[in-house]
Amino acid sequence: MELTQYLDVTADRVDKVIYRYFGDVFGDLFQASAHLLLAGGKRLRPAVVLLSADAVKKGSSDDVMLAAVALELTHTFTLIHDDIMDGDTSRRGVATVHTVWDEPTAILAGDVLYAKAFEFLSVAEASDRAKVHALRMLGKTCAEICEGQSLDMSFERRDDVTEAEYLEMVQKKTGVLYGASAAIGGVLVGASPVEIDALYQWGINSGIAFQIQDDLIDLLASAEATGKDRASDIREGKQTLLAIRAREKGLDLTPYRRELSASDIDEIIGRLNEAGVIDEVRAVALERANVAKQALGILPDSEEKQLLTDITDYFINRGF
Amino acid sequence: MELTQYLDVTADRVDKVIYRYFGDVFGDLFQASAHLLLAGGKRLRPAVVLLSADAVKKGSSDDVMLAAVALELTHTFTLIHDDIMDGDTSRRGVATVHTVWDEPTAILAGDVLYAKAFEFLSVAEASDRAKVHALRMLGKTCAEICEGQSLDMSFERRDDVTEAEYLEMVQKKTGVLYGASAAIGGVLVGASPVEIDALYQWGINSGIAFQIQDDLIDLLASAEATGKDRASDIREGKQTLLAIRAREKGLDLTPYRRELSASDIDEIIGRLNEAGVIDEVRAVALERANVAKQALGILPDSEEKQLLTDITDYFINRGF
Numbered sequence: 001m002e003l004t005q006y007l008d009v010t011a012d013r014v015d016k017v018i019y020r021y022f023g024d025v026f027g028d029l030f031q032a033s034a035h036l037l038l039a040g041g042k043r044l045r046p047a048v049v050l051l052s053a054d055a056v057k058k059g060s061s062d063d064v065m066l067a068a069v070a071l072e073l074t075h076t077f078t079l080i081h082d083d084i085m086d087g088d089t090s091r092r093g094v095a096t097v098h099t100v101w102d103e104p105t106a107i108l109a110g111d112v113l114y115a116k117a118f119e120f121l122s123v124a125e126a127s128d129r130a131k132v133h134a135l136r137m138l139g140k141t142c143a144e145i146c147e148g149q150s151l152d153m154s155f156e157r158r159d160d161v162t163e164a165e166y167l168e169m170v171q172k173k174t175g176v177l178y179g180a181s182a183a184i185g186g187v188l189v190g191a192s193p194v195e196i197d198a199l200y201q202w203g204i205n206s207g208i209a210f211q212i213q214d215d216l217i218d219l220l221a222s223a224e225a226t227g228k229d230r231a232s233d234i235r236e237g238k239q240t241l242l243a244i245r246a247r248e249k250g251l252d253l254t255p256y257r258r259e260l261s262a263s264d265i266d267e268i269i270g271r272l273n274e275a276g277v278i279d280e281v282r283a284v285a286l287e288r289a290n291v292a293k294q295a296l297g298i299l300p301d302s303e304e305k306q307l308l309t310d311i312t313d314y315f316i317n318r319g320f
Numbered sequence: 321m322e323l324t325q326y327l328d329v330t331a332d333r334v335d336k337v338i339y340r341y342f343g344d345v346f347g348d349l350f351q352a353s354a355h356l357l358l359a360g361g362k363r364l365r366p367a368v369v370l371l372s373a374d375a376v377k378k379g380s381s382d383d384v385m386l387a388a389v390a391l392e393l394t395h396t397f398t399l400i401h402d403d404i405m406d407g408d409t410s411r412r413g414v415a416t417v418h419t420v421w422d423e424p425t426a427i428l429a430g431d432v433l434y435a436k437a438f439e440f441l442s443v444a445e446a447s448d449r450a451k452v453h454a455l456r457m458l459g460k461t462c463a464e465i466c467e468g469q470s471l472d473m474s475f476e477r478r479d480d481v482t483e484a485e486y487l488e489m490v491q492k493k494t495g496v497l498y499g500a501s502a503a504i505g506g507v508l509v510g511a512s513p514v515e516i517d518a519l520y521q522w523g524i525n526s527g528i529a530f531q532i533q534d535d536l537i538d539l540l541a542s543a544e545a546t547g548k549d550r551a552s553d554i555r556e557g558k559q560t561l562l563a564i565r566a567r568e569k570g571l572d573l574t575p576y577r578r579e580l581s582a583s584d585i586d587e588i589i590g591r592l593n594e595a596g597v598i599d600e601v602r603a604v605a606l607e608r609a610n611v612a613k614q615a616l617g618i619l620p621d622s623e624e625k626q627l628l629t630d631i632t633d634y635f636i637n638r639g640f
Contacts (some may be wrong), residue, residue, distance in 0.1 A: 085424035111462065136443065
């Protein structure tokens with residue numbers, strides 16, 4: 001199956017469950033909790049849970065469906081809280097929760113999804129031993145995501161972020177939830193420790209590659225394609241891998257922390273290309289993607305393993 | 321053993337574990353997470369976990385110590401988030417987390433403790449089956465606490481809260497966490513469904529009694545004893561059981577939504593006493609306490625069962 005087709009079919013399956021539980025909720029708090037969840041999204045993390053379960057034990061994805069939804073709930077709770085902290089007003093084409101309601105309601109709406117994530121995971125079809133393992137892993141992962149967001153915010157006040165610090169931040173902010181999605185899919189269907197570790201490494205490294213590609217897209221993609229403000233990272237002085245590598249080469253991007261015209265952006269791209277920064281950053285993403293795909297080597301070949309590999313390739317090849 | 325002595329000894333045991341994990345943490349985020357946790361507190365919820373475990377299976381409290389701490393982490397996370405929503409500046413004698421750091425850090429600090437609560441519970445010494453049960457219960461409870469806080473905030477914009485609505489709010493905001501503390505203590509040591517339900521009912525009803533007593537204390541206790549601003553509920557027009565019963569009797573407290581002198585407060589107390597409101601509210605608290613204590617009837621007599629009963633009595637007899 002083509003990845004895009006698989007993701008479409010899977011998003012429909014996941015959405016059915018999400019709508020069953022959150023489609024018709026009553027009261028401000030639960031409507032606020034459901035708001036972003038019902039605004040769509042690719043449901044990539046649930047897809048990873050289902051694929052990982054099937055890659056380890058063919059035909060088990062129905063059993064872990066509630067766990068797959070639990071990972072989407074976790075992701076969505078972090079988005080709701082992040083949007084408050086970052087003061088963002090729109091997400092997935094809708095106004096953010098704290099904008100439609102207010103900050104107290106948005107804090108609680110995130111907290112409700114946080115609770116539901118653990119509840120949904122605890123009722124997946126799996127052995128109790130596997131569920132305890134998965135629940136512990138989800139707890140550990142949530143704490144790490146908080147660290148990632150905290151690091152990300154602290155970088156806004158700094159100009160000397162190192163590459164190691166950047167990689168720690170994206171691993172925690174983005175990587176560990178993909179790692180946990182893959183590993184939990186495996187854990188719940190009885191994967192061996194070696195398989196669980198392989199799935200976790202696949203997820204972590206794919207997630208890091210995803211984030212580096214995101215940084216490239218911000219600079220290189222057209223505003224029409226992304227729906228986002230182009231080169232916003234450079235304008236805001238964000239400590240991305242592009243900015244860090246540029247700084248290492250003595251390329252000063254600080255003069256570009258201002259409104260940027262299309263020709264300003266072309267000039268920046270030209271200078272970064274000349275210094276080899278864009279190729280280098282692409283190479284780092286590619287290297288992470290290779291590490292991710294190689295980690296899957298210990299799993300038997302299957303359509304699902306191939307689709308996980310396709311997800312990694314999609315992460316680094318997507319244009320927006 | 322006397323309750324006060326038991327609580328002192330237990331708080332020391334719980335504090336040792338809390339200090340081991342949170343006493344020497346590094347970085348803003350983890351220090352913010354530890355701030356309120358290290359500011360002390362009676363550790364009542366952990367004590368309830370330990371007593372409930374011992375009441376069902378003598379000598380098992382060491383096994384459930386990390387679960388006991390998990391319930392304190394849960395309580396503390398709700399306090400950190402509530403303080404942001406309510407704009408409170410001090411708690412347990414220290415400045416609140418969002419005051420010392422900032423709101424984004426406080427949101428994340430609460431989120432970290434939330435994650436750690438599930439992590440700690442998942443590593444308690446108990447069967448996997450019991451832990452899955454306990455983790456599911458904690459998830460369900462956290463969602464209910466959010467509902468309770470949401471109801472509480474919504475009451476601020478209303479003047480027509482009914483007694484049933486008030487009781488639902490205090491059950492969710494305060495009762496369910498005592499219910500879960502008691503029930504989880506039982507679940508982890510293999511209590512029967514009947515015992516688990518009895519412990520849960522004890523906790524819910526004791527928690528409701530606690531909250532009603534809190535409302536009475538706000539009006540009746542001296543400011544010196546409580547360290548709080550006396551009659552603040554009436555000044556702020558809070559929908560407490562006192563206010564609801566007064567309204568039902570045609571007693572209008574709205575003129576007292578202003579700065580209140582000591583003689584104003586004496587006047588309010590006089591009018592509420594005359595109308596029988598204070599006695600009625602005391603009777604409701606007493607009734608809940610009796611339901612709580614009766615629920616324990618199915619447990620074999622033990623020192624720990626007696627101490628749970630003593631906690632209920634303490635909840636409704638304490639003066640601050």
